[in-house]
Amino acid sequence: MAKECSNTSCDKSSCEGCPSKNGGQKQSFLEEQNAFSNVKHVIGVISGKGGVGKSFVTGSLANRMAAKGYKVGILDADITGPSIPRMYGITGPAMADDNGIHPMETENGIKIMSINLLLPTEETPVIWRGPVLANMVKQFWTDVIWGEIDYLFVDMPPGTGDVPLTAFQSLPVDGVYIVTSPQDLVSMIVKKAYNMAGMMEVPVLGIIENYSYVKCPDCGKEIYIFGESHIDEIAAELNVPVVGKMPIDVELATKADSGRFADIVNTYMEAADTVMPAV
Numbered sequence: 001m002a003k004e005c006s007n008t009s010c011d012k013s014s015c016e017g018c019p020s021k022n023g024g025q026k027q028s029f030l031e032e033q034n035a036f037s038n039v040k041h042v043i044g045v046i047s048g049k050g051g052v053g054k055s056f057v058t059g060s061l062a063n064r065m066a067a068k069g070y071k072v073g074i075l076d077a078d079i080t081g082p083s084i085p086r087m088y089g090i091t092g093p094a095m096a097d098d099n100g101i102h103p104m105e106t107e108n109g110i111k112i113m114s115i116n117l118l119l120p121t122e123e124t125p126v127i128w129r130g131p132v133l134a135n136m137v138k139q140f141w142t143d144v145i146w147g148e149i150d151y152l153f154v155d156m157p158p159g160t161g162d163v164p165l166t167a168f169q170s171l172p173v174d175g176v177y178i179v180t181s182p183q184d185l186v187s188m189i190v191k192k193a194y195n196m197a198g199m200m201e202v203p204v205l206g207i208i209e210n211y212s213y214v215k216c217p218d219c220g221k222e223i224y225i226f227g228e229s230h231i232d233e234i235a236a237e238l239n240v241p242v243v244g245k246m247p248i249d250v251e252l253a254t255k256a257d258s259g260r261f262a263d264i265v266n267t268y269m270e271a272a273d274t275v276m277p278a279v
Contacts, residue, residue, distance in 0.1 A: 029169040031138050034100050037146035039073070041277050043153050043205070044167065044176035046197070048189030050158040053210035053246070054179045055083045056256060058155040060266035061177070062110050064273060067265055070150040073103065075140050076114035077167050078157040079133045080126050085116045089259025092117035100145040107262040113144045130162035137163055138170050150279045160196045168200040174277050175205040177243070182212055182229035190231075194238055205275045206243030207235050214248040222247070244269035 033039055045058040058074060066072045076084040085091065088106040094117040095102045101118075103111040115136065116122045126133075146152065154171065157163045167173070178193045180186050190207065197204050209231045213222040225248075235242045246268040255264055 030172060031142050031170045033141055034143060034145055036099055037144070037149070039146055039149040039152045040279055041151050041174045042171050043151055043276070044156055044173050044202070045153060045179060046156045046164065046176050046193050047158045047179045048160075048192040049185075050081070052158075052179050052181045054078075054158065055087065055155050056252075057177065057179045057208050057210065057244075057246075057269070058153050059084065059087055059256075059261050060264065060269055061272060062151070062153050063108060063262070063264055064266065064269065065151050065276070066108050066110050068273075070279065071148050072109070073111040073113075073146055073149045073152045075137075075144075075152055075154045076112065076116075077137045077140070077154050077163060079115050079128070079136050079163060081157065082114045082116045084112055084155055085114050086122060086259060087256045087261040088112065089261075090117070091122065092119070094118060100143045102145055110262075111146060111149065113140050134162045134166035137167050141171055151276070160192060164196070165200075168196075168202060173200075173202050175203045175275075177205055177272065178207045178240075179210060180207060180231065181210050182224070182226045182231065186231065187234050190234055191238070194240070204238070204240050206241045206272055207231060207238075208244040208246065208269060208272065209242065210246045212245040212247055241271070241275065243271040243275060 045054055045061065047054045055078065062072045062074050074084055076082045090104050090106060090112060092104070094104055094113065101113065103113040104117055105111055115126060154167055156167055176197050178190055180190050194204055209229060211226060212229060213224050215222055231242055252264055252266070255261055
């Protein structure tokens, strides 16, 4: 039986979400998707810190599933640091009508919605407080006409703040991939992301390590410029598979920087496909 609140200073607002209010049942914050959308799976891509290539991984996952013939979308929830449109060479403005906002489409058929497709220019800064940022993520779910989508990948902002929390609570996330890099703090950073997913009751599908090594163009030797990776040990401790180890690949980086990401099929992440929820 749920324990009743004994704090005499409680008021209506302070008890929102309290299990006692709903007979011991946890309150749901899930938002309804747009009436003209039918999204089958929502997959989050998260990281405990910035600068680990989370958007690159999001785009790579989307490209891989699109190449397999699935209908794919990317919801760019990194509102203050959006990079998905630039990677694919897409500029706004996105169009809207009485039914909602229409996502823009990449050359390889991926539907995209990002704040950069709604701003006057892609260099316009987003100087908003947390609640406004979080509400925009909700609108990308409720107001965007996604249509038929097999996999909607959500490029989360780094960390465990307002916006990732809102995405976890408002969207029906089926699972997440954690993106990391082979540096000394990786254990703590991965575990923060893993524990947040656990608290939100969302399964971690796999861990993807970026910047794992660089391959010498002359002899092919793998050089571990960030030191020896311990991701396999950490993954084993958490009982989560490592589904990709990506090197620093100049060719892939060049395509992303030049807006030609649609041309990329990332072969370093083939194992990620095997843990994707089935359509």
